[in-house]
Structures are given as C-alpha cells and as structure tokens.
Amino acid sequence: MKASEIKEKMSKISKDDISSFFQKNWKYFAAVILFIVLAVVMIKFSSGNKDKDNGLSTEQSTEAESFQVDAVPEINTLMQNYYNAYAAGDLATLQTYATPVSANEQALITMMSQYVESYQNIKCYTKSGLEADSYLVCVTLDLKFVGVDTAAPGMEFFYVKKNEQGALYIDNLYSSFNRHNKEQPTDSNVESLISNFQTQDDLIALNVEVQADYEKALASDENLSNMVNVTIADAYNAWATAIAQAQQQPATEEPATEETPTEPETPAEPETPAEPEVTAETVYTLDKVNIRQEPNESGALLGTVEKGTALTRTGTTEDGWSSIDYNGTPAYVKSDYVSTEAPAQEPAADTSGIAEGTKITLTNTVNIRSSMSETASKVGVAYAGDSVTVQMSYAEGWTKVTWKDKEGYVKTEFLK
Incomplete structure (x- = not known):
C-alpha cells in the first residue's frame, strides 16, 4: 500500500475509532492468534512521567523518534530464534529468549504450534525503550499454517532489553498475552510508554498496511480463512475452556463453631475412599x-x-x-x-481356484451374493451368456467376481 493511500485511509478513521475497535477485538488479538493483527492501537493515556536522561515526557520522546527498520541485527536474530522455537512448540528454548512465560501462555504456545509451520519474512521496527539499551519493537511477519498455501501477514509488539550478561532478551511481562490477562505485575512507567507508542501515527500507518495485506490474504485463500476463523478459533475455545476450568476454585466450607466438649472425644478415623480400579x-x-x-x-x-x-x-x-x-x-x-471384538481375518485365497482376472461366460443362471453364504443377500441374478471377471477364489468354495460393474460372490463350482 502506498503512503498516499495510507494517509487517505487514515484521514477517514479517527484514533478514537481505532482504539474502540482495538478494545472490542483485543481478546482475540491477544489470545486467539497472537501474531495476526486485527488492530494494534490502545487508548492514549496521559502521562506525566519524565525521561530521566533528557527531561522529556515518554510521550514526547517516542513521538519525536522515527522507526529504525532492521537497524539492530541482534534484535532480528533474537526474534527469528524466538519464532522458530514458538513454531516448534519448544518451550525450553523459547524461554531462553523470552521470560517470564506463564503456565497458561505456555499452554497456548503448545496449542498454536500444532497448526503453525513457520514464521517468515520477519522485519523489526524499533524505537528506544525506557531504560538504556532497551527497545520498543514492532515485528511484522508472514505466518505459514500447516497445510495452507497462503501465509497470513501479521504484526506483534515486544519490549526488549539487556540481561545481566549484556545479551538482549524479550521482557515477556509486556507481551500481548500478559498485558491483556494481567497474570503478572508490570511497571506503570513502561506501560505508559508502550501505550503512547501504540497510538503514534507511524505505528498506526504500519498497522493499516499489515491489516490490508491480512484481509487480502484471507480473501484470496479459502483454506487460510477456514484455518483462522474455524480451526484456530475452535482450538482456542477448547484451550480457554480448559484454562477456565482449571482456575475454578472449590467452594470453601463454613468453619465449624467451636464448642467445649464436656468430655474429650477421640475423633473417628476418616475412611479412605477406595480408588476406582482402572481396567485396561x-x-x-x-x-x-x-x-x-x-x-x-x-x-x-x-x-x-x-x-x-x-x-x-x-x-x-x-x-x-x-x-x-x-x-x-x-x-x-x-x-x-x-x-472389543477383533476384526475378522480376510479369508485365505484358494491357490487351486480360478486365476485373478479370468473372464468367464456363464453357461447357467447363478445368484451373485453380497458375501460367501447361500443365505447372504443377493447383489443380482446373472443369466447364461452373461460375463463375469474373477477377482479372487477362496478355499471356502466361493469366488469373488465383478459383474455389470457390481461386486459379489458366486459358488466356484458354477464357474467351472
């Protein structure tokens, strides 16, 4: 999409409209398909936090900074490794690049990895983070699903900084998953910076471009549309249901009122319920x-x-x-x-019978039956002069034949 087209499209959509759309779809963006973006902006929070280094508010400093595209090779390598581990469902490796990752998010990654083949064409757009050597990173990519020809364009946000060893890693406290579900606490100053970042014009323009590519891809490939809207949606619903059930806490019992017994009583030994026997x-x-x-x-x-x-x-x-x-x-x-019943074995072929493929012209009228039994239902009645083709003769005295495009069984003695 050309810049002029983006500008025209954006002029018709206010930031409040986009923010409202994002809020309605946030659940699906954060939890169903983390990397297929339906909207990427958030409500713009007023921030009075000052940047300690330059005296500017976080809003002023990030808006004044332009995107750097693939400017930090270490970040590109980090993202490629992260997405490779994500596609493979390799949680141990993934957590060397992103931390912390909650148990619920790990379950989601495991579920998604069953459907994802790879993440391709990864491009990193960066701006400075709150701390030294930290980055706000927007990643665009193509998500290739298993068994689907067309890749789905997508976009995701990360907060990247250095660990104690000086290596860059993804601070997963600010992942879309955690920021939506609030499983773990985050720093309000970083949150304010990210919220402002996600309402800036250059990011919104990038989002509109990716969104247009995404909609075009879905419209061009019915298999991709079914994968996103049916298969992934159903898988997410099953995952979300399992998480909700696991989080349900049993009702607590009312504490018993303490009474002073006249005589001490020996409490009865609680009965241990018998465990159900598992019979394989x-x-x-x-x-x-x-x-x-x-x-x-x-x-x-x-x-x-x-x-x-x-x-x-x-x-x-x-x-x-x-x-x-x-x-x-x-x-x-x-x-x-x-x-529980074992399947019946195929009857053994009669090596002394009629050879497979032999065409026979009948000299008598015979019944063609559905199985090797004189009481089996009739497939039809073949008359003298009709032709049958032998498929196989069996030791039980029957021969399987093809007759008028139908298959059935005839007593072998009637074919000789």
Whole structure:
C-alpha cells in the first residue's frame, strides 16, 4: 500500500475509532492468534512521567523518534530464534529468549504450534525503550499454517532489553498475552510508554498496511480463512475452556463453631475412599479414526490410525469417548469407532481356484451374493451368456467376481 493511500485511509478513521475497535477485538488479538493483527492501537493515556536522561515526557520522546527498520541485527536474530522455537512448540528454548512465560501462555504456545509451520519474512521496527539499551519493537511477519498455501501477514509488539550478561532478551511481562490477562505485575512507567507508542501515527500507518495485506490474504485463500476463523478459533475455545476450568476454585466450607466438649472425644478415623480400579482392555478401530488430546471434536489432533488398529482403552466418558494410551500419552477416540471384538481375518485365497482376472461366460443362471453364504443377500441374478471377471477364489468354495460393474460372490463350482 502506498503512503498516499495510507494517509487517505487514515484521514477517514479517527484514533478514537481505532482504539474502540482495538478494545472490542483485543481478546482475540491477544489470545486467539497472537501474531495476526486485527488492530494494534490502545487508548492514549496521559502521562506525566519524565525521561530521566533528557527531561522529556515518554510521550514526547517516542513521538519525536522515527522507526529504525532492521537497524539492530541482534534484535532480528533474537526474534527469528524466538519464532522458530514458538513454531516448534519448544518451550525450553523459547524461554531462553523470552521470560517470564506463564503456565497458561505456555499452554497456548503448545496449542498454536500444532497448526503453525513457520514464521517468515520477519522485519523489526524499533524505537528506544525506557531504560538504556532497551527497545520498543514492532515485528511484522508472514505466518505459514500447516497445510495452507497462503501465509497470513501479521504484526506483534515486544519490549526488549539487556540481561545481566549484556545479551538482549524479550521482557515477556509486556507481551500481548500478559498485558491483556494481567497474570503478572508490570511497571506503570513502561506501560505508559508502550501505550503512547501504540497510538503514534507511524505505528498506526504500519498497522493499516499489515491489516490490508491480512484481509487480502484471507480473501484470496479459502483454506487460510477456514484455518483462522474455524480451526484456530475452535482450538482456542477448547484451550480457554480448559484454562477456565482449571482456575475454578472449590467452594470453601463454613468453619465449624467451636464448642467445649464436656468430655474429650477421640475423633473417628476418616475412611479412605477406595480408588476406582482402572481396567485396561484392548479395543480395535472399526474405521480410520482420529486420536485427540481431549474428549471432544475440538481437541488437538494427535494423529490418526487405520481400521483394525489395536488400542489400549483405560476408560470411557459419559458423552461417548474412550480414553486410550497412545504412544505413552493419554488420548481419546470416539467410542462409536472402536470395538472389543477383533476384526475378522480376510479369508485365505484358494491357490487351486480360478486365476485373478479370468473372464468367464456363464453357461447357467447363478445368484451373485453380497458375501460367501447361500443365505447372504443377493447383489443380482446373472443369466447364461452373461460375463463375469474373477477377482479372487477362496478355499471356502466361493469366488469373488465383478459383474455389470457390481461386486459379489458366486459358488466356484458354477464357474467351472
């Protein structure tokens, strides 16, 4: 998008309008897809904080400074390494580049990494942070989802500074996730600086450009649109539900009123409830089935198994799921697609029968049946002069044939 087009588009949108739009979509920006930007601005806070070095307010000093694009190679390397670890779901490595990362954010990263193939075309826009050797960093990138051809343009903010060893790292207290969910406390001076930074014209113009590219990408690729609006949204809902359930605290009981007993009583030993016995059993898949991390169709897909695969079932749920052991990991399959009965073996071929591919012209009227039984339902009736093609002869005295584009079984004796 050209600068003149951005200016014209921005002239029609006030900062308050953009801020309002951002507030409405903030939840989705921060938690559903951290790097696909729907809006990046926040309400502009009045700040009276003064920069200790130059006597200017943080608002004045950042507005006076222009973006530096890819000006700090160490920051570009840091971001590339961070995003590589994010895409791989490598939490240990990621936390060497960004810290602190809460347990909830780690769960979100693990969930997202299942769908992300890579982060490409990373570009870093920087301005000075509050402390010496600190930076406000806006990253633009292309997010490539697994199985989707078109990458999704996106934008994300970071606060970067140096650690005690002098190396740059991401101060994750100011990540979009923590600033939205407020799981860990932040410095109000840094917050004020970031809030002002996110309302500045150059950042808003960059956001409008990325947003236009993002909308264009979704419109051009239905698979990308479905990935963002359906698959990722469903995965997020499952993640958010799990987090909410984990955070629910059991109701506290009212403390009992203390009474002075006339005689001391020996408290009865509490009964230890018997633990339910987990009985493992072998089940077999009735079709090709999906293995999921949670007992619902929105659960993360761990893999698929073919029909007839033996699985170890450790229990069932009331809503129709079987808990299984999948490569040493607890997982779930729909109970409708498994059975305790082993699948029937394919009947052995009769090596003395009629060769596969042999075409035979019938000399008698015969019944074509759906299976190797005289009581099986009829596929049809073939008359003398009709032609059948042999697929396989079986030791049970039946031959599987193709007849008028239909498949069925005929007594082998009628074909000789």
